[in-house]
Amino acid sequence: MLSVRDARVVLGGHEALAGVDLEVERGTIVAVLGPSGSGKSTLLRAIAGLQRLDRGSVTLGDRPLAGVPPHRRGIGLMFQDDALFPHRDVAANVSFGLRMQHVARTAAAARVAELLDLVGLDGREHRTVGSLSGGERKRVALARALAPAPRVLLLDEPLGALDRPLHDRLVVELRELFDEIRQTAVYVTHDVAEAFAIGTRVAVLREGSIVQVATPERLWAAPGDAWVARFIGLANIDERGGTAFVTRPEGVVFRPDPRGDAVVSSSQRDGPVVTLRARYDDGREIVSAHTGLAPPAPGARVLVEIDAAAVTEVPAAAAAVAPLPSADAAID
């Protein structure tokens, strides 16, 4: 459906995109995951036509998009800070794209009502933008982006600035909504949990290059290299020469035992999961994900049991990406 080939963008002498290849199948969502400065926003802007490519191509269906201006691409975009038109009410914001397509007034009104219903804001056509809460603003921005039925919807960290409970609720709603309308989308985020929740597949972007594309399950089970493993939150990485052994924390159990070879150093509950850290007598550290009640307390001596199926062998953090002196957060 959407296909990006060898996309390269140089910004201020710095290679923001260093030859990106990305395929998005119809009706699927690709979550582009990367730290800040990795080129995520640049990639979205290039797809939308807001940023010219220095090399490579973007193709939608079988139509090459080189030279096609943003307003003729049929690609929608939703920004992190919504960018709602402050001088228009909710209905006028949502119907903006329909007006640009010269959709008849009554048909547009019906479509606006349908979309506001879809995002859970039915009947709020005439609210002013200034009177909306943070969550409502997101919903209006989403309805506005979806109204002209874009063939691909791009989302640039749309839930970035929300408080946690609202963020978590909207992540679930978004995924359900996209599945319901079978929307093709590219969703950019630096938040691993968000990428896993939204993406049919997750593309990991590092310093302008995509280092791995996989389903969330596959990514968790088999990260492409030690850098990816570390970035998606896998802590038990043992690098030996060119290889690294990654032990997923859910396969590690700390069993209280006075003859154990490790001591629990910290215990941190986040919802149903308790993250436990322990230090071996030889100084190495290991992390365990505990799901029960009453985990071993810090200071307790434990025996570390590791499920062999939870250990994956991956290449050590590849220096495949050329070292860039100014590869900091200046781009994103």
Next chain:
Amino acid sequence: MDPGRPALRRGWDVATAAIPAAFVALFFAFPLLAILERGLTSAEGPWLPAGTGGLLWFTIWQAAASTVLTLAAGLPLAWAIGRFRFRGRSLARALVLVPFVLPTVVVATAFLALLPAGYERGIWAILAAHVFFNIAVVTRIVGGAWATIDPASAEAAAVLGAGPWRRAREVTLPQLAPALSAAAALTFLFCFTSFGVILILGGAGRATLETEIYNRAARLFDLQAAAVLSLLQLGAVAVVLAVASVLEARAGAASTLADEDVVLRRPAGRERIAVVTVLAVSALVLVLPLAVLVHRSLGTWGALFHETPALLVEPWQAAVYSVAFASVAALIALAVGGLAALALAKRPPGAADGFVLLPLGASAVMLGFGFLIAFDEPPLDFRSSWWLVPVAQSLVAAPFVVRIVVPALRSIDPQLREVAATLGASPAHAWREVDLPLAGRAFAVAAGFAFAVALGEFGATVFVARAEQPTLPVAIFRFLGRPGAENQGVAAALAVVLAGIAVGAALAAERVADGRGRSL
């Protein structure tokens, strides 16, 4: 800047910059070159006329004295408006602006009527008129900055043991300093290039560079001396303007920037008395000259409809010409200044901004004089063209348009245009749907100010207005130059008309702005 912008958009960009540039080249740079040529290539060579040293000295020290007095008079009002919330505060803010939009000729006429015999012309009259005229600058800039200084910083100092004087000296004053120096620099610039006030109130022997250029060119027909003095004035103004723009840029980045609603509080105890006193005295100072002006005009209104030896037309017709010329000038200024603002708003603030503002300081008299000697031979013989007047006025007004519109355009989130594009809006559509509505208020304010400025424009207009189509300031000047109470009365009546139209336009503009965004 943005490599993602398609070629079509770039063509439009070039047009927005090229049209104002061509306008400025023909009607500003070219007359300037004509002056340069006249001043540097005459037979006697480019030597300064005798007495230039004294002229320059008086120009500088009257501007400096005016600035100091204006600061002294404006600071209490800035304090009252910048620190306190009281009923009628926004009205007070608007009224303070009134003298600033009054044409200089009106202010001069009012002080001529106000001051006692023997003092109505001379240095004191000049200083008083300059203070009256520029109080708005100090009050708006300093009061505006004061209202954004977070009281928490003074509170922190108090908790750390600083008394009221120490707090004022070590916390408030340093945060206020950029605004103070910016207001001082602007006031100095306005007084340095002041023309109408000094020409009318200066009396015999009191001349600045600006009035002397007029004197040499229009009265003595010594064009060479006028040209040399113009060059001197241009150099001096460039220096003042450079200093002013540096100081102003610093004012923009001033202090802690708290929200006004947090800073303003109701005055309590002795503060209450002080605020009331300041407001009452200021009101008296600001209202008295205008009241006297109206009083002086009484009984002479009938004369507006009689033929007079002072003019080739009946006096009331000057008002018609004034409004017509100022309307055309406002349209030109809006078009040229608006396009320049579009081009400027695309780049970050910087040197180009100052360049556009050059005509603001570069002396209206010099502009008029330049028109006189630049457009006097075919194919550029425009001396008998009516449109030379609105063009000259628009050059004086356009920098105000740029000043008002550029910040409004810069404050529009570029993402709004991008989101409009992804929703199917072409660049032209995006401009119409996003930029125009969001900057529309600024355009309306700019139109009002451009009209008011053009209406009161005197220094350039006095050179290019034709005798049978005088504007109000020119007509007032003619009447003031004739002896007799009757002529002075007609001048006052015309000044009241002029003031009414100018203030009406500016207040209408301010109303549209609705207090959003400072207009200075």
